[in-house]
Amino acid sequence: MTNRQARIFAVASTAIAALVFLVLTLDSHRQFPELTQSKNITPAVIHGKDVWHKYNCINCHTLFGEGAYYAPDLTKITQHRSEPYLQAYMRDPSRFYDEQTHRRLMPKQDLSDEEITDLIAFLDWVSNVDNQGWPPRPILVTGSFVPGADTVTAAERDIDPDKPPPGVTPVTEADDIRARGQKVFRMASPACNACHSTAPGADMAGPTMAGIVSRATQTLQSGDYQGAATDVEGYIRESIVDPSAHLVEGAMYSANGTSFMPTTYNDSLTDEEIDQLVAYLTTFK
Incomplete structure (x- = not known):
């Protein structure tokens, strides 16, 4: 290749690369309004962003992978926690987590009610941005130090209702249903294990599922039960x-007569999946 040919090649390559970059940039800006749902940026969302910066939340938390990794990623937090929970948590985090027990160090910021409401509005807008899978892995708000929370046991890895290990088949149809329920427990949206552990005494945002059958039985027999269930399966x-049909007295899982438990499972799960989940939970005596 002569010097003249090399110069032509370099200039042409640079021009083509610049043209491709320009086209991709214009296409990205074309998609930004839809991807970010900019039409949903209300004054409350804007004020919530200001609150986020005012209290330096990014010093501990991350959004879209940006920020500190000292505390949980909050990119999808409103898909894992209900608004009543977030309202109560921001007012007084110490009522949910004990520093010695849970190693949680969330300070009480003394936010006003308006700041809390608008900050949640901002986080909800963030959670609905199409971030195209970034961060590249789901980051749950529970800590891996809680047994039975985010870790997957060897037994759980072995359970695949649609493809059992070689030579292994479910003993009964009931076993198969429970195995499918375990899968629902981890794969529902939001995932049940984002708030509930299966280890005894490991309460998180919600109570541990260990011993749920015994607790349900005691609740139904207590005389204080306010729901419509008549047996343990119905209660679960x-x-x-x-979730607000019956509230546990004194527990920090509700506020103002409303449970922090999401109310979307009746729509996001089929009746069959709920049956499977109930069957799985009834194994925790």
């Missing part, structure tokens, strides 16, 4: 589809 199902 009611807790999933209508």
